[in-house]
Amino acid sequence: MLAEVDSTNAEAARLAGSLPGPEWICALRQTAGRGRRGRAWANPQGNFSATLLLMPREAPQVVALRSFVSALALYDAFALATGRIEGLALKWPNDVLLNGGKVAGILLESLGPRRGVAHLAIGFGVNLAVAPGAGEVEPGAVPPVSLLSETGVSVAPEAFLDLLAGAYAEHEARFVTYGFAPLREAWLARAARLGEVITARTGTTETVGRFETVDEAGNLILATRAGRQAIAAADVFF
Numbered sequence: 001m002l003a004e005v006d007s008t009n010a011e012a013a014r015l016a017g018s019l020p021g022p023e024w025i026c027a028l029r030q031t032a033g034r035g036r037r038g039r040a041w042a043n044p045q046g047n048f049s050a051t052l053l054l055m056p057r058e059a060p061q062v063v064a065l066r067s068f069v070s071a072l073a074l075y076d077a078f079a080l081a082t083g084r085i086e087g088l089a090l091k092w093p094n095d096v097l098l099n100g101g102k103v104a105g106i107l108l109e110s111l112g113p114r115r116g117v118a119h120l121a122i123g124f125g126v127n128l129a130v131a132p133g134a135g136e137v138e139p140g141a142v143p144p145v146s147l148l149s150e151t152g153v154s155v156a157p158e159a160f161l162d163l164l165a166g167a168y169a170e171h172e173a174r175f176v177t178y179g180f181a182p183l184r185e186a187w188l189a190r191a192a193r194l195g196e197v198i199t200a201r202t203g204t205t206e207t208v209g210r211f212e213t214v215d216e217a218g219n220l221i222l223a224t225r226a227g228r229q230a231i232a233a234a235d236v237f238f
């Protein structure tokens with residue numbers, strides 16, 4: 001456990017190439033935590049910041065499915081930490097919601113080959129103790145919440161790392177052995193707003209439709225006025 005680092009994902013990128021195998025990099029404080037789509041990720045004291053560095057030897061579209069592996073692992077870590085699943089849900093592609101607020105986010109970064117081996121950094125940011133203010137997130141985004149405020153359960157980052165690493169290992173083994181199908185089913189069973197009308201935004205497009213499913217490639221499937229649309233990457237708004 002590092003006391004302080006700029007970003008555990010940045011540290012993973014620096015270490016990639018010198019580590020012999022997969023590794024968790026965890027820090028008590030980040031000075032430049034980063035979120036999806038170039039956003040900053042606030043890191044108040046007591047929250048959880050970690051990156052799992054992997055060296056998957058697979059096609060990029062298979063590697064990308066780790067976002068579902070990661071979200072399911074977070075879901076299980078929360079369930080283990082609190083002893084309950086009430087209020088927990090997964091928001092496509094990989095946020096974890098608790099009582100309708102965002103309690104955790106995941107940032108996947110492909111690092112490209114280091115000494116001939118492609119690396120993947122999976123960054124997990126969890127509001128264990130403190131939620132950033134609603135003003136710190138994009139207008140219309142799900143409001144941040146913390147595990148402590150929603151459940152009264154206080155979990156130390158070190159303890160959460162143990163739970164998450166164990167849960168991740170289980171889901172990773174299932175993914176490698178059986179492929180995406182069982183994870184897709186598990187993810188859909190925990191999905192927020194399935195069957196409801198949602199909005200998917202990229203920097204340049206906005207698609208409104210009924211959230212039908214997630215397909216075999218992990219795409220968000222929306223039933224829109226113009227027909228069925230498969231969306232590979234976007235931010236979802238409710």
Ligand SMILES: O=C(O)CCCC[C@@H]1SC[C@@H]2NC(=O)N[C@@H]21
Nearest residue numbers: 007009033034035036105123125
């Ligand atoms: O935008 C999101 O929802 C993803 C947030 C991911 C934040 C985590 S904190 C640990 C890791 N290091 C970073 O700089 N970002 C990720």
